[in-house]
Amino acid sequence: ASRELSDSKLLLPGKSLYQALLDSVTLCNDSVKLQIVSEKNKVPLLVEIYAIDGNIFRLKINEISPLKSRYEVPDVLIKNLPLRGKLSIAQKETGILVLTCANEDCKLHITANPFQIELESKGETVLSVNTNGLLYFEHLQPPPQNRCDISYIPQCSVCDAENQEDLGLWQEEFGSFLDIKANGPSSIGLDFSLHGCEHVYGIPEHAETLLLKNTSDDDAYRLFNLDVYGHKIHDKMGIYGSVPFLLAHKPNRTSGIFWLNSSETVVEINTKAHVPSRSPPAITKQRVVPQTDVRWMSESGIIDVFLLMGPTPFDIFKQYAQLTGTQALPPLFSLGYHQCRWNYEDEQDVKTVDTGFDEHDIPYDVIWLDIEHTEGKRYFTWDKKKFQHPERMQELLKRKKRKLVVIIDPHIKVDPMYALYSQAKKKGYFVKNRKGQDFEGICWPGSSSYLDFTNPEVREWYADQFAFKSYKGSTDILFVWNDMNEPSVFKGAELTMQRDAVHHGNWEHREVHNLYGFYQQMATAEGLIKRSGGQKRPFVLTRSFFAGSQKYGAVWTGDNIAEWSYLKISIPMLLTISTAGISFCGADVGGFIGDPEPELLVRWYQAGAYQPFFRGHANIESKRREPWLFGDENTRIIREAIRERYTLLPYLYSLFYRAHTTAEPVMRPLWVEFPKEQETFGVEDEYMLGNALLVHPVIEQKATTVNVLLPGSDEVWYDFRRFRRLDYSGTLKIPVTLESIPVFQRGGSVVPLKTTVGRSTEWMTDISYELRVALDSKDFAVGELYLDDGHSFQYLHKKQFLHRKFTFHKNIFSSSCADEIGQYHTKCVVERVLILGVQKQPTSVTVSLQDGKDKEVVFTYDAKTSMLTLEKLLLNVGADWEIHIK
């Protein structure tokens, strides 16, 4: 149940109460400023408009002189936003101001009465602001007179009726909880119209469809980070993370709205057919275009919104990354398979499970320890009985070239004997309650206080806790999992922290709520980097997240249930998180709560193998479910899925490099790759992994067929496993067995794979490559491979990497350098090249190397699949070479 955002709900679409004072317009170096004023309260607000490089506009609205300063979200935007050249005034007449910006085909029309802004690009109105007149801004006011703190005097007789009413805005009851608002009502809101759009996406995290739904007869989408065990499906209430970024798409343009606010936020969506008012009645019929109105409301802060103008989906991803950063490049091991449960009991258990993978010939990279590994839920400690020799355990894993991840939650047990607690207490590092004492809430350890990660000094201190000398029993193969960081507070209102708790800088919790997890992951990642002397990439998984969390690691979708419907919803959930900038995401394989039937577990492994973060996990009450516990046949199929994941790693790692450097999501909705194909806009049961692979996981029980949409009328598709060319686009009924993972390679692409697998990623460094070349209708294909040491920052600081490009053109398949700056020595070779879609059997195939020598290549050609196989090639992956096919 969402709480009322003060009186904002009373505001209905209509003429705005705000008027712009066009005489107040000033042009500054980097912005245009003007004042607006509400008819009702006469309080003037300052509007600032900035043009940011790359087709982005920023609109800030704040009080000119608030009683106190209002919260502006720090640390989310990357430092030094590039500002673009000036905005200049193109036209100014009564009631209208037109601004243009240098070198861009963009115009801003500002109307004075009512105050509205229209954004025009290349003559087309893309988006308008305050068209429904829903701008509102509760300016800060002095507390009502005779204000009684009813937390002390529950029935206050001295308050008169009017004061009682005012008080209602200054304090709110939520069940048995009382929220006292230090600043009184301070909510804000604004509406936007997206012209020509009926498809909108984004604003995770909800267990909902990919396409955002109309909220006119349903709850609004809520962004408020909460711990919701077994969260319901098709629910718009907030769960663990929030990214206030919405994307809108129509065939010729994608645009985006990034609402930078970390307090509770709700978003209303209303898609309708719209008749532009200026069109004459006679042609009205043809001119009916869809329009989506989006209304944002936040409990506090200021209006600070970025309007991203695209025009392509990839432009949008770049623009958003320009503001919030790109995905951190994960260490290679973290793209392998992770084995988790609540809990692996003790060192012996860890050893047995680890050995189980080898015995069953299943690769895996990381074993995880949940909260029971600690001494009474005191993070950074080990249970003395169950984990007596944590270093020895890690040494064992290290010899197997594997890693350990341990959980570290943000709540700290109230226990003066616990060094972390007593230190933090002494230094004043905990969040305070409204009376100025350390906030205490119940969580796993019992009574707990919560580190105030919004304070940079606390983050630095926290990061230092990961130093090997401070964190006893930790070694360099230990990485971290941050859970419960919404923050989760048992017995708190909605299981979270009171909004009137107080953070660093005297900010109330309500202001920073959605940022809490973001900051913990930031501090943890910094800690891991620091402990390695700045050398190694961290791996940190977080449950709670915000815009920009991609810079610090991975996220997962929390406590799902071992049911088919949760497998199904995981796809749109991950796609939504991915398009909101966080590429490294996954859902608990198998479903966290309950016990999956073997078929569901198998299907979930198959789906997870083709998703960015791949971890099996289970609740403390769930039965054991290591992959070999479900009979030989199921073990074999799960093994196949995990092995397939490992052969795919070169491709996946290259995709992460792209995400890291150019902000392309690893896992993408179909519409991103096929922006003009209307039939893809709502597809959420299949997706693209990079631009080359289309994945349609089987998510129905006892499925014997799946309906796969192969989009694009001039595309060619190939079955990724049987190499068969599928000569039709549209929806295909594909037969499946329990072994099938329907994956299709797009003609025109080259996918790099490993020819076989090892026991973990680190065992695979020298394993040779296979290049899977799929020709398009013009007999062309292109792809790439990124390669580095897999764990350090040398790729960045010393440019130690290889970025290769593979091209098939005019019957020549060539390997060339995609980035001359990168250098990395490897003995690894390309051993095999499969070329799909070769029309006729070649008479000869030769390789020419850099030194000018030519060599005959042994080849086989299969006319039935039109596949050409070249084997035993031994071509260095870092060298230039050409293969000529005649």
Ligand code: MIG
């Ligand atoms: O409320 O640490 O989502 O993955 O195993 C349970 C125990 C607390 C919730 C996490 C889950 C984890 C569990 N945690």
